[in-house]
Amino acid sequence: MTTATEDRPTGPPEGTPGTEPFLSVRDLRVRFATEDGLVKAVDGLSFDLPRGRTLGIVGESGSGKSVTNLAVLGLHDPRVTTVTGDILLDGRELTHAPRRALERLRGNTMSMIFQDSLTALSPYYTVGRQIAEPYRKHTGASRARARRRAVEMLGRVGIPRPERRVDDYPHHFSGGMRQRAMIALALVCDPELLIADEPTTALDVTVQAQILDLLADLQRERGTAIVFVTHDLGVVAGVCDEVLVMYAGRCVERGTVRDILKSPRHPYTWGLLGSLPRMTDDADEPLRPIPGTPPSLLTPPPGCPFHPRCPYRDQVPDDRCRVERPPLAPEGGGRASACHLPDERVRELTPGAVR
Amino acid sequence: MLRFLVRRLLGAVVILALISALTYLLFFTLPSDPALLSCGKNCTPANVALIHHNLGLDKPVPVQYGEYMAGIFTGRRLPLGNCPAPCFGLSFANDAPVWTILSSRYPTTLSLAVGGAAVFLTVGVGLGLVSAWTRGSLFDRLASSVSLMGQSVQIYFIGPLAIYLLVDRLRWLDPGADPDWSHDPAGAVGGLVLPCLVMSVIFWSNYSRQTRSLMIEQLAEEHVRTARAKGMGRGYVFFRYALRGAMGPIVTLFGIDLGSVFGGAIITETTFGLHGLGQLAVAAVTQTDLPLEMGVMLFSSCAIVLFNVVIDASYAFIDPRVRLL
Ligand SMILES: Nc1ncnc2c1ncn2[C@@H]1O[C@H](COP(=O)(O)OP(=O)(O)OP(=O)(O)O)[C@@H](O)[C@H]1O
Ligand code: SF4
Ligand SMILES: [Mg+2]
Numbered sequence: 001m002t003t004a005t006e007d008r009p010t011g012p013p014e015g016t017p018g019t020e021p022f023l024s025v026r027d028l029r030v031r032f033a034t035e036d037g038l039v040k041a042v043d044g045l046s047f048d049l050p051r052g053r054t055l056g057i058v059g060e061s062g063s064g065k066s067v068t069n070l071a072v073l074g075l076h077d078p079r080v081t082t083v084t085g086d087i088l089l090d091g092r093e094l095t096h097a098p099r100r101a102l103e104r105l106r107g108n109t110m111s112m113i114f115q116d117s118l119t120a121l122s123p124y125y126t127v128g129r130q131i132a133e134p135y136r137k138h139t140g141a142s143r144a145r146a147r148r149r150a151v152e153m154l155g156r157v158g159i160p161r162p163e164r165r166v167d168d169y170p171h172h173f174s175g176g177m178r179q180r181a182m183i184a185l186a187l188v189c190d191p192e193l194l195i196a197d198e199p200t201t202a203l204d205v206t207v208q209a210q211i212l213d214l215l216a217d218l219q220r221e222r223g224t225a226i227v228f229v230t231h232d233l234g235v236v237a238g239v240c241d242e243v244l245v246m247y248a249g250r251c252v253e254r255g256t257v258r259d260i261l262k263s264p265r266h267p268y269t270w271g272l273l274g275s276l277p278r279m280t281d282d283a284d285e286p287l288r289p290i291p292g293t294p295p296s297l298l299t300p301p302p303g304c305p306f307h308p309r310c311p312y313r314d315q316v317p318d319d320r321c322r323v324e325r326p327p328l329a330p331e332g333g334g335r336a337s338a339c340h341l342p343d344e345r346v347r348e349l350t351p352g353a354v355r
Numbered sequence: 356m357l358r359f360l361v362r363r364l365l366g367a368v369v370i371l372a373l374i375s376a377l378t379y380l381l382f383f384t385l386p387s388d389p390a391l392l393s394c395g396k397n398c399t400p401a402n403v404a405l406i407h408h409n410l411g412l413d414k415p416v417p418v419q420y421g422e423y424m425a426g427i428f429t430g431r432r433l434p435l436g437n438c439p440a441p442c443f444g445l446s447f448a449n450d451a452p453v454w455t456i457l458s459s460r461y462p463t464t465l466s467l468a469v470g471g472a473a474v475f476l477t478v479g480v481g482l483g484l485v486s487a488w489t490r491g492s493l494f495d496r497l498a499s500s501v502s503l504m505g506q507s508v509q510i511y512f513i514g515p516l517a518i519y520l521l522v523d524r525l526r527w528l529d530p531g532a533d534p535d536w537s538h539d540p541a542g543a544v545g546g547l548v549l550p551c552l553v554m555s556v557i558f559w560s561n562y563s564r565q566t567r568s569l570m571i572e573q574l575a576e577e578h579v580r581t582a583r584a585k586g587m588g589r590g591y592v593f594f595r596y597a598l599r600g601a602m603g604p605i606v607t608l609f610g611i612d613l614g615s616v617f618g619g620a621i622i623t624e625t626t627f628g629l630h631g632l633g634q635l636a637v638a639a640v641t642q643t644d645l646p647l648e649m650g651v652m653l654f655s656s657c658a659i660v661l662f663n664v665v666i667d668a669s670y671a672f673i674d675p676r677v678r679l680l
Contacts, residue, residue: 073584075580075583075584077575079490079491099589100588103586103587103588104586105586106583106584106585106586107584107585107586107587108586111584111585112584114577114580114581114584116577119576119577119578120577120578120580120581121578121581122578122579122581122582122596122599122600123578123674123675123676124596124599124600124673124674124675130581133582133585133587134585134586134587137585137586137587138586169675169676171675171676182581185581185585
């Protein structure tokens with residue numbers, strides 16, 4: 001494990017008193033050895049997630065959301081990846097757990113809904129078989145019982161006539177149905193930790209609402225802890241308790257959903273919220289994406305990783321944004337933000353920065 | 356499936372008809388006149404005409420071709436002798452029906468091709484799988500460097516070497532022999548082991564390298580990752596998910612190699628002094644035995660076209676997205 005760095009975690013968020021974290025990630029670093037060099041895809045990330053709660057992870061494409069989640073499940077290829085830090089599931093260290101121990105947890109205690117159901121389901125086996133497989137493996141159920149379970153799960157995610165669709169192949173399913181099958185697969189063993197990597201992005205609004213309801217029901221019934229990755233801040237408002245904003249493999253801001261959406265502190269979060277389409281918006285008013293592109297993960301810029309794109313860097317004296325990396329400073333109530341801007345400047349700027 | 360087979364077989368028939376028509380045209384309109392060859396020194400025009408008549412060469416080419424094709428299905432009575440179906444004509448060299456000669460020869464070639472393919476698919480794909488499974492290990496690195504050398508192996512070089520080592524010195528294996536499947540199946544297998552092994556060697560390195568890289572590619576596929584995310588074991592993921600995905604391309608590769616497989620079988624035959632189609636074709640060409648050449652040609656085309664149909668059909672078993680139309 002690597003030792004302390006400037007944005008060393010500050011312990012569990014204080015916003016959830018008395019709840020032991022079910023998933024606890026401490027100073028997670030994920031590096032890929034590539035031909036061009038070492039890609040630091042996740043660089044010192046920490047968070048806690050109690051049972052029955054939902055943590056939203058937001059950030060632009062390439063900010064390390066999926067890499068973080070794959071690390072939790074232990075799915076990175078150890079030949080090219082180094083994962084350091086601690087991942088504790090119910091107090092149990094996963095980073096160095098033996099492969100077989102991880103296999104017993106995956107798909108069972110913790111499972112993942114993948115981003116792209118077209119490529120995430122095997123074209124070679126029926127949907128029913130793919131859902132039944134982990135159920136048989138983890139519960140020891142008979143083939144017939146696992147099949148009945150697959151039918152039941154397909155029904156629960158809202159696939160019509162599941163007893164007939166269970167023997168179809170993924171390519172017989174529409175995109176939305178495939179995504180639901182993917183969700184059925186992830187839920188088949190009633191996981192205690194569910195990682196949902198943009199589970200509803202491909203779905204239309206009604207189906208999306210159904211799926212979100214389903215996840216909420218599951219959470220109520222079983223106290224599932226959910227990590228919810230999304231680009232859609234509208235969804236975040238609906239389903240998450242807390243939000244973690246990622247930029248270039250780091251957490252730049254975190255807090256309760258209310259904190260982040262109502263009074264964001266970090267210029268990057270302002271940018272994200274500024275690029276959020278709003279229901280009330282004039283349809284003609286274009287989105288305002290954050291100008292510029294995310295930094296290279298091979299040679300991250302010195303100082304604040306966001307500084308090349310940040311319109312406020314000149315408001316911080318002494319060029320600190322270009323030189324000194326801002327620590328993730330706790331602000332009480334579980335919230336934290338990594339920016340050199342003084343609090344009073346933040347308060348002055350916020351109303352203008354977020355539409 | 357049935358519809359696919361019927362369609363593909365009809366297609367195969369069309370292809371074969373085209374091949375036969377072209378070869379027929381090529382062979383029987385060549386300037387070399389077989390009558391002059393068999394006529395000898397005191398060759399009168401009357402003699403030549405008689406020979407032409409006996410060989411059926413006095414009729415217009417399309418008629419000749421029509422009779423030839425019909426004969427394959429119905430058999431023919433020719434001036435020089437009877438030719439039961441499937442009749443590919445009578446050999447110029449000894450008046451025996453071409454089919455009789457062919458059927459005494461093709462088992463050797465076919466056995467070599469099928470046996471050799473079975474060996475190289477097992478060994479080549481097997482080595483590739485082991486390499487992919489133990490990726491980066493000593494075995495894997497050794498296998499890759501050996502397989503680089505393996506690419507330049509030639510049958511006519513390793514054939515004699517293998518005979519010298521494995522047969523003459525070590526006496527581990529029988530020398531190659533023509534198989535006699537109906538009377539001595541055990542002996543047939545024994546006589547084929549060494550030739551099949553030798554023939555297969557030239558394919559090992561390609562199949563092991565391709566299998567290795569296909570498997571590594573497949574193991575990085577998202578659906579394979581999903582299988583791991585479900586908690587499926589390493590072997591299960593490797594064989595049920597990754598190998599399943601690699602099978603299609605391996606079969607495609609094999610389909611492309613069909614011609615080389617027959618070629619390899621023919622070279623192996625010669626190396627081991629076996630009597631198969633290769634040796635027959637050489638004899639037919641040197642003796643300008645046109646019906647025999649034609650027979651060998653048609654038979655080999657048939658075999659390759661049919662194997663291709665089988666390969667195409669096998670895709671449907673490998674990949675449920677493939678619809679056989
Ligand atoms: N196996 C790998 N080897 C090298 N780089 C990788 C690898 N996997 C991911 N990366 C890099 O890590 C970074 C983070 O990727 P990640 O998939 O986590 O992004 P993300 O936040 O999930 O984005 P998106 O919203 O597009 O899904 C990207 O720059 C990506 O190119
Ligand atoms: S530290 Fe400076 S560059 Fe970084 S977000 Fe804050 S103001 Fe912008
Ligand atoms: Mg992602």
